[in-house]
Amino acid sequence: MSAEPPPPLTLSAQGSFFVGGRDVSSETLSTVPAYAPSGTVTVDQVYVRYQVPVAPARPPLVLIHGCCLTGKTWETTPDGRMGWDETFVRKGFPTYVIDQSWRGRSAGNPSAINAAKTGAAAPETLPPLFSAGHESSWAIFRFGPEYPKVFDGMQFPLEAQGEFWKQMVPDWSASLPVPNPTVPALSELAKRLKGAVLISHSQSGIYPFQVAALDRTGLRAIVALEPAACPDPAKDDLSVFKDLPILVLFADYVDESPRWAPRLAQCRAFVTTANAAGSRAELILLPEIGIHGNSHMLMQDKNSQDIADWLGGWIDKRVPPKG
Amino acid sequence: MSAEPPPPLTLSAQGSFFVGGRDVSSETLSTVPAYAPSGTVTVDQVYVRYQVPVAPARPPLVLIHGCCLTGKTWETTPDGRMGWDETFVRKGFPTYVIDQSWRGRSAGNPSAINAAKTGAAAPETLPPLFSAGHESSWAIFRFGPEYPKVFDGMQFPLEAQGEFWKQMVPDWSASLPVPNPTVPALSELAKRLKGAVLISHSQSGIYPFQVAALDRTGLRAIVALEPAACPDPAKDDLSVFKDLPILVLFADYVDESPRWAPRLAQCRAFVTTANAAGSRAELILLPEIGIHGNSHMLMQDKNSQDIADWLGGWIDKRVPPKG
Numbered sequence: 001m002s003a004e005p006p007p008p009l010t011l012s013a014q015g016s017f018f019v020g021g022r023d024v025s026s027e028t029l030s031t032v033p034a035y036a037p038s039g040t041v042t043v044d045q046v047y048v049r050y051q052v053p054v055a056p057a058r059p060p061l062v063l064i065h066g067c068c069l070t071g072k073t074w075e076t077t078p079d080g081r082m083g084w085d086e087t088f089v090r091k092g093f094p095t096y097v098i099d100q101s102w103r104g105r106s107a108g109n110p111s112a113i114n115a116a117k118t119g120a121a122a123p124e125t126l127p128p129l130f131s132a133g134h135e136s137s138w139a140i141f142r143f144g145p146e147y148p149k150v151f152d153g154m155q156f157p158l159e160a161q162g163e164f165w166k167q168m169v170p171d172w173s174a175s176l177p178v179p180n181p182t183v184p185a186l187s188e189l190a191k192r193l194k195g196a197v198l199i200s201h202s203q204s205g206i207y208p209f210q211v212a213a214l215d216r217t218g219l220r221a222i223v224a225l226e227p228a229a230c231p232d233p234a235k236d237d238l239s240v241f242k243d244l245p246i247l248v249l250f251a252d253y254v255d256e257s258p259r260w261a262p263r264l265a266q267c268r269a270f271v272t273t274a275n276a277a278g279s280r281a282e283l284i285l286l287p288e289i290g291i292h293g294n295s296h297m298l299m300q301d302k303n304s305q306d307i308a309d310w311l312g313g314w315i316d317k318r319v320p321p322k323g
Numbered sequence: 324m325s326a327e328p329p330p331p332l333t334l335s336a337q338g339s340f341f342v343g344g345r346d347v348s349s350e351t352l353s354t355v356p357a358y359a360p361s362g363t364v365t366v367d368q369v370y371v372r373y374q375v376p377v378a379p380a381r382p383p384l385v386l387i388h389g390c391c392l393t394g395k396t397w398e399t400t401p402d403g404r405m406g407w408d409e410t411f412v413r414k415g416f417p418t419y420v421i422d423q424s425w426r427g428r429s430a431g432n433p434s435a436i437n438a439a440k441t442g443a444a445a446p447e448t449l450p451p452l453f454s455a456g457h458e459s460s461w462a463i464f465r466f467g468p469e470y471p472k473v474f475d476g477m478q479f480p481l482e483a484q485g486e487f488w489k490q491m492v493p494d495w496s497a498s499l500p501v502p503n504p505t506v507p508a509l510s511e512l513a514k515r516l517k518g519a520v521l522i523s524h525s526q527s528g529i530y531p532f533q534v535a536a537l538d539r540t541g542l543r544a545i546v547a548l549e550p551a552a553c554p555d556p557a558k559d560d561l562s563v564f565k566d567l568p569i570l571v572l573f574a575d576y577v578d579e580s581p582r583w584a585p586r587l588a589q590c591r592a593f594v595t596t597a598n599a600a601g602s603r604a605e606l607i608l609l610p611e612i613g614i615h616g617n618s619h620m621l622m623q624d625k626n627s628q629d630i631a632d633w634l635g636g637w638i639d640k641r642v643p644p645k646g
Binding site for chain 1: 352354377399437
């Protein structure tokens, strides 16, 4: 973390738009008199905010947040340092930050809740909406083995944890189909960008793999940061990953986590089997490349810029800059 | 709308943070096995994204969206033109775009929904969550007198309405206290910015006035764009607005709208009474200043840059740039 503020940031373009989305009709949009219960709403779309550097030579990156979070994940860190959205723009990559379907600025549909409120549907039909509390998130994000213990050498800025908890939002994903509507929207986005690197995190870890299974057009590489799951070598068609550069990256303290150790093992099995089927997949643990102390929220850790530097280099090697 | 892309945008800083927020305990955070039902979540905070020009001479602007929308309101328009977030940065104003409490990237709390799902609470206790459907929104946003009729000369880019509908999200505001938790958060933000112009729209129209009633520190001027309500001259203490520059701005077709005509009349009464009590309030209809054809979503209309130019000039007069 530099004491000096960074130099000004010059962008050739910035803005936002949506990909995906479909219209649905409902008789229970509202239980408030000022708004009609009947009508059409648009759902499943994905909000995208972008920043494009001047004359970018590097490929567009799409940054996809995880469970119970939004695109805020990639912006200013809880302790006020630069987020990866800006870091990678400064490195010459156009960055596209999304909010998953039904999360953040990507609309959900309140109809099932209103139907239960008015008695038109049974309460059991309410969507399985969930928030992750601070206490249970602690071990999930691997700040320590259990709340409020801290792993030795932890790089997450715990002194600013109050600002981090504010990033967490309710999660509708358990009520959505598989693949999540975010997946076809990401496929549309990658095509629109005429080639992009999809960078997923945690819950969204599997999404870029599901994009590949749907349509490889537009997908130049996959970076899965601490994915909750990798494709299943026993069930999934791994030929869709042929010749595709794939990085599966885990941070530190993984073997000390009963939640994450099996996921690492599952991803290792995927990487081995995918490569046997012609993929170009790599699995890296940060300590193996000399970066230590990282939590599950590695893009916000105090050494997040070191990881971004290494990741930018990996992308340069696997998806070379244009001439 | 220029055929040429604008020149590059140079920012001295950009990023995001939260203001406000409080911790609450719950026993019904989750009905999904992977996440614990008991724990603490943080709610009521307000997400803020900012862009600061180099050496800004003009005051910070806080852009506050209305009903059923998020901060996306102020970004790229549905038909892909520049949003006011960027327009005003290019004019030399630092811009701060928020998501209201419990909306967009500002977390809500799913506990009441989960309590009804598990039977711990009656379905009648479910929050009055609502979405505005396309058909009923049509007249509310004054695209025309009723769906799908269009007012003559309408400037909203209806050819891109599909992109606009994607901006709409469920609204929790009817379940929140008055004033909305966004109000104290805005007060905190204005203080943190050491003086800001609060620019509200529609549902949030009253918020800056409620900020003034709470604490005038940090509040340099109020711009209420098509407010759903102004303070009540018969009930509210208007002395809190003494010497405060206030602009209440309405667009076009107001008298043709049974929803909006009474609100215009109510704001006229407020302005007259507030000025008698020492305020510096103005009420302007866009046609009075030669700008015609505007909908309720005037910041997205095809002539939105004309309105921004005029508004920038109003702010320069009432909150003069620093030397």
